[in-house]
Amino acid sequence: xxxxxxxxxxxxxxxxxxxxxxxxxxxxxxxxxxxxxxxxxxxxxxxxxxxxxxxxxxxxxxxxxxxxxxxxxxxxxxxxxxxxxxxxxxxxxxxxxxxxxxxxxxxxxxxxxxxxxxxxxxxxxxxxxxxxxxxxxxxxxxxxxxxxxxxxxxxxxxxxxxxxxxxxxxxxxxxxxxxxxxxxxxxxxxxxxxxxxxxxxxxxxxxxxxxxxxxxxxxxxxxxxxxxxxxxxxxxxxxxxxxxxxxxxxxxxxxxxxxxxxxxxxxxxxxxxxxxxxxxxxxxxxxxxxxxxxxxxxxxxxxxxxxxxxxxxxxxxxxxxxxxxxxxxxxxxxxxxxxxxxxxxxxxxxxxxxxxxxxxxxxxxxxxxxxxxxxxxxxxxxxxxxxxxxxxxxxxxxxxxxxx
Amino acid sequence: xxxxxxxxxxxxxxxxxxxxxxxxxxxxxxxxxxxxxxxxxxxxxxxxxxxxxxxxxxxxxxxxxxxxxxxxxxxxxxxxxxxxxxxxxxxxxxxxxxxxxxxxxxxxxxxxxxxxxxxxxxxxxxxxxxxxxxxxxxxxxxxxxxxxxxxxxxxxxxxxxxxxxxxxxxxxxxxxxxxxxxxxxxxxxxxxxxxxxxxxxxxxxxxxxxxxxxxxxxxxxxxxxxxxxxxxxxxxxxxxxxxxxxxxxxxxxxxxxxxxxxxxxxxxxxxxxxxxxxxxxxxxxxxxxxxxxxxxxxxxxxxxxxxxxxxxxxxxxxxxxxxxxxxxxxxxxxxxxxxxxxxxxxxxxxxxxxxxxxxxxxxxxxxxxxxxxxxxxxxxxxxxxxxxxxxxxxxxxxxxxxxx
Numbered sequence: 001x002x003x004x005x006x007x008x009x010x011x012x013x014x015x016x017x018x019x020x021x022x023x024x025x026x027x028x029x030x031x032x033x034x035x036x037x038x039x040x041x042x043x044x045x046x047x048x049x050x051x052x053x054x055x056x057x058x059x060x061x062x063x064x065x066x067x068x069x070x071x072x073x074x075x076x077x078x079x080x081x082x083x084x085x086x087x088x089x090x091x092x093x094x095x096x097x098x099x100x101x102x103x104x105x106x107x108x109x110x111x112x113x114x115x116x117x118x119x120x121x122x123x124x125x126x127x128x129x130x131x132x133x134x135x136x137x138x139x140x141x142x143x144x145x146x147x148x149x150x151x152x153x154x155x156x157x158x159x160x161x162x163x164x165x166x167x168x169x170x171x172x173x174x175x176x177x178x179x180x181x182x183x184x185x186x187x188x189x190x191x192x193x194x195x196x197x198x199x200x201x202x203x204x205x206x207x208x209x210x211x212x213x214x215x216x217x218x219x220x221x222x223x224x225x226x227x228x229x230x231x232x233x234x235x236x237x238x239x240x241x242x243x244x245x246x247x248x249x250x251x252x253x254x255x256x257x258x259x260x261x262x263x264x265x266x267x268x269x270x271x272x273x274x275x276x277x278x279x280x281x282x283x284x285x286x287x288x289x290x291x292x293x294x295x296x297x298x299x300x301x302x303x304x305x306x307x308x309x310x311x312x313x314x315x316x317x318x319x320x321x322x323x324x325x326x327x328x329x330x331x332x333x334x335x336x337x338x339x340x341x342x343x344x345x346x347x348x349x350x351x352x353x354x355x356x357x358x359x360x361x362x363x364x365x366x367x368x369x370x371x372x373x374x375x376x377x378x379x380x381x382x383x384x385x386x387x388x389x390x391x392x393x394x395x396x397x398x399x400x401x402x403x404x
Numbered sequence: 405x406x407x408x409x410x411x412x413x414x415x416x417x418x419x420x421x422x423x424x425x426x427x428x429x430x431x432x433x434x435x436x437x438x439x440x441x442x443x444x445x446x447x448x449x450x451x452x453x454x455x456x457x458x459x460x461x462x463x464x465x466x467x468x469x470x471x472x473x474x475x476x477x478x479x480x481x482x483x484x485x486x487x488x489x490x491x492x493x494x495x496x497x498x499x500x501x502x503x504x505x506x507x508x509x510x511x512x513x514x515x516x517x518x519x520x521x522x523x524x525x526x527x528x529x530x531x532x533x534x535x536x537x538x539x540x541x542x543x544x545x546x547x548x549x550x551x552x553x554x555x556x557x558x559x560x561x562x563x564x565x566x567x568x569x570x571x572x573x574x575x576x577x578x579x580x581x582x583x584x585x586x587x588x589x590x591x592x593x594x595x596x597x598x599x600x601x602x603x604x605x606x607x608x609x610x611x612x613x614x615x616x617x618x619x620x621x622x623x624x625x626x627x628x629x630x631x632x633x634x635x636x637x638x639x640x641x642x643x644x645x646x647x648x649x650x651x652x653x654x655x656x657x658x659x660x661x662x663x664x665x666x667x668x669x670x671x672x673x674x675x676x677x678x679x680x681x682x683x684x685x686x687x688x689x690x691x692x693x694x695x696x697x698x699x700x701x702x703x704x705x706x707x708x709x710x711x712x713x714x715x716x717x718x719x720x721x722x723x724x725x726x727x728x729x730x731x732x733x734x735x736x737x738x739x740x741x742x743x744x745x746x747x748x749x750x751x752x753x754x755x756x757x758x759x760x761x762x763x764x765x766x767x768x769x770x771x772x773x774x775x776x777x778x779x780x781x782x783x784x785x786x787x788x789x790x791x792x793x794x795x796x797x798x799x800x801x802x803x804x805x806x807x808x
Contacts, residue, residue: 028465042469050461053678057454060625061432064758065446071625099673101647102506123659128648128673131661135646214674221464221475221677242539243505244532253763255527257535269503269532270618272679273625274457354468359657 005311006304008382011374014304020297023289023370027218035380037355039368040194040332043218043282052281053220056274067273075224075271076264078280082217082226085287087192087209088202094228095263096213096276100193101128102241103210103227106266108136108161109240110229111187111208117160118143120186122150126169129191133163150175159186166201167194167330170358172302172322174329178205196226197286198331198369199295203228216331216368219282224275227266234263243268285370294369299326301367302333305377309335312385321362332366334358339393343384346393351383409715410708412786415778418708424701427693427774431622439784441759443772444598444736447622447686456685457624460678471677479628479675480668482684486630489691491596491613492606498632499667500617500680504597505532506645507614507631510670512540512565513644515591515612521564522547524590526554530573533595537567554579563590570605571598571734574762576706576726578734582609600630601690602735602773603699607632620698620735620772623686628679631670638667647672689774698773703730705771706737709781713739716789725766736770738762743797747788750797755787 006014015021028045036044059067079094087094097103108119119137121130123146130146137144142160147153153162162184167174174195181188190209195201197216203209209228213219229237239246242257245267249258259265286294303326309318313335322333337343344357356364367377387393410418419425432449440448463471483498491498501507512523523541525534527550534550541548546564551557557566566588571578578599585592594613599605601620607613613632617623633641643650646661649671653662663669690698707730713722717739726737741747748761760768771781791797 028461030466034468036468038469042464042472044468045461045465050465053457053461057432057449057457057624060446061449061454062434064438064440064448065442065760066752066758067625068446098502098506099647101649101673102502102645105645105647105672126648127651127654127657130659131646131648131651134661135644139644212674220461221471222674222679223676225673240539240543241506241509242535243503243509244530244535245505247531247535250531251763253531255534257538268509269505269629270616270626272627272676274682275626275676275679278678348470354470356469359655 005307006378008375008378011304011378014300014374018297020289020293020369021373023285024373026285027371033352035353035376035383036371037353037365037367037380039371040215040364040366041356042221043215043368044371045220046218046282046285048281048285049219049278052277053274056277071273074273074276075267078276078283079226079263081280081287082283085283086197086200086291087228088200088204089228090231092263093231094226095266096224096226096279097267097271098225100191100210100212100225101132103225104129104132104163104189104191105136106239106241107189107208107210107227107229108133108163110237111161111189112136112140112142113238114236115160115187117158117186118145118156119161120145120147120153120156120159121163122147122153124150124168124170125163125165126191126193129163129165151180154180154184159184161189162186163189163191165191165194167199169194170321170362171334172330172332174199178202181206194330197294198298200291206230207233213279213282217279217282217286219279223278224272229263229266234265235261239266239268241268245269245271289370297369298331298367301369301372301374301377302326302329302331304374305333305365305367305381308378308381312381316385316388331369332364335363335365336361337363343388343393346387347384350392351387353380353383409711410782412779412782415708415782418704418778422701424693424697424773425777427689428777430689431775437756439757439780439787440775441757441769441771441784443775444619444768444770445760446618446625447620447772448775449624450622450686450689452685452689453623453682456681457678460681475677478677478680479671482680482687483630483667485684485691486687489687490601490604490695491632492604492608493632494635496667497635498630499670500628500630500683501671501675502629504595504614504616504629505536507629508533508536508567508593508595509540510643510645511593511612511614511631512537512567514641515565515593516540516544516546517642518640519564519591521562521590522549522560523565524549524551524557524560524563525567526551526557528554528572528574529567529569530595530597533567533569555584558584558588563588565593566590567593567595569595569598573598574725574766575738576734576736578603578732582606585610598734601698602702604695610634611637617683617686621683621686621690623683627682628676633667633670638669639665643670643672645672649673649675693774701773702735702771705773705776705778705781706730706733706735708778709737709769709771709785712782712785716785720789720792735773736768739767739769740765741767747792747797750791751788754796755791757784757787
């Protein structure tokens, strides 16, 4: 339910009472005037992540190759921490590895080894998911199906594999994973990229998941991703990429590949240690702040943004393209506007507000709970309102499109 | 040709005349007494690499998502630098991406799309190469062949794909790529992991290559790897991992995958920016020092080590397992000894010398030219000689095996 629009002093009052307010001070914020609404693309660096990378290079200098005695199980240790902090998964079910794209590729092939039938996703799923799934389906000679409504994916009768984003990258709409999963005979891979670190995820009843760490987890541009395999399934699934870090008794360097018994079987090459150290530090902050408190603040921030959008932006031609009920959203909202691209560029270049544009007409407002204040929402949307009221976005400016 | 064993003062004299001697001071060396013979597993951190990682986190803090305007083509820009510095490749032929393992997987599938026949490697090739190739062959329904002598791989008549390491990870033996390549109808993927940054590689006449950056390039534990595709082949080869960073017009986020026209088609997920920044700084040092000077010093260091091994270690039961001609080696030598594992552990734990052990009986002595002095070779092998003479390695100590 959406509340009435707050005044700026009421927003400031919410900040004063916010239990998580102090976390913002633990981030390396360079421009206090800049209002950053794009932590759902790339989160901000915390001092702890910066220090962890420095400590990682320091450990490398001190220990040299001996550092591997500690690093060798870092992908699993940090995976366990992430599982505990915000995924509702058990130790040994989550591994930090590769990119989200490569992890999806691995799990998709693994799922098709044990299920006959089609590969199914929704036409609005994130591009890399659709491209990977279509490619894997083609390679494996399976039917590839895109449905319009993600909830319909589980109704495709011959599904071997269903892939859905828990939170939609455009609308921010959240699916009910526990309700959808039992409705298909296929294995479901949940892409948690726009959910992890923003809302609590309960993987316990779910089979497979992937996600990135550079959005709400704030682990840095292109930081290593993660994958989840339900413990009971691990021993029956195999990675198509039979790398030496997935090998049982790796340093025997034996003649033939034999997958490790645990989640490590989904590792491929040498893991990126500095990157995983960054993920570790990033996850510790979420663990400390508590994912339920983070999600509650995210819900309040997005409610606040929707109320202001109703009051200020609806008259200017913006249309809310996100669910109004907080329980049905992640931590970003989307506003459609015919001039969304120009408005996005003008906000960045002339108002020091950084939202995000998505084709064809979507302005995304990401409200990362650990780094966004209630007054930021107020000030950012106020600058947006004034920019569009003046018509400033329609004059000149660039229209290049940037990276999520 | 191997020279006679030098005295320590003669070794010191070589250091005094070494044009590259000053480079060692640009590395972050914590323990001046430690003699590091394992830069061929994990190179040492340079101050420049450490600073590049710090600068990367700083750019992230300053620019946030706007940093992608610069980062988006970093994998190609740094690939171009690596191509120029030490690979003899052209701009647009080398990409920094993923791990060596994942890159081999991508190129192996790509090669099999355009060639009928078997997948061939040698039984002594690095484990991850053998595991990946066997897995790809199985997935594609191709015959998988392991030959004993790597040179015989090119004689397998129905080869679609041959994969060989330019420098063997155990013996250090170097293959003549230009001579072997024309002898097969298959596409050859050269694994450059134990060559890149140590010896000049001339990729111009070669089709495909992969390699890591954490050995002689010193870019850090698990730093991003690279792949090479000869320019004329790029448009005919396709990655099996159809990720959004390999997509033409990526931010149109269109309905179907269309590979980028250039080498970027072999990218998969979001590239690890801090890791690639480290690779950039690491490659700049090699570019500045000059790969030919680096290789000449590597040849002199390994000659020096072989002469000392002949004089001191042969009587103690060590057998040289590397070519005697410098032109036939990389920058490490291997010594076989029945007690190699115990000797390796005792050297590390009691003599502050760090070599490397490889199954079943190989002690590897890696002599990374930018960080190893001639006196280090003398002192390290002197400590080895004295340890084995005293029989210290046979008493207690651990026998765990570490990571390459």
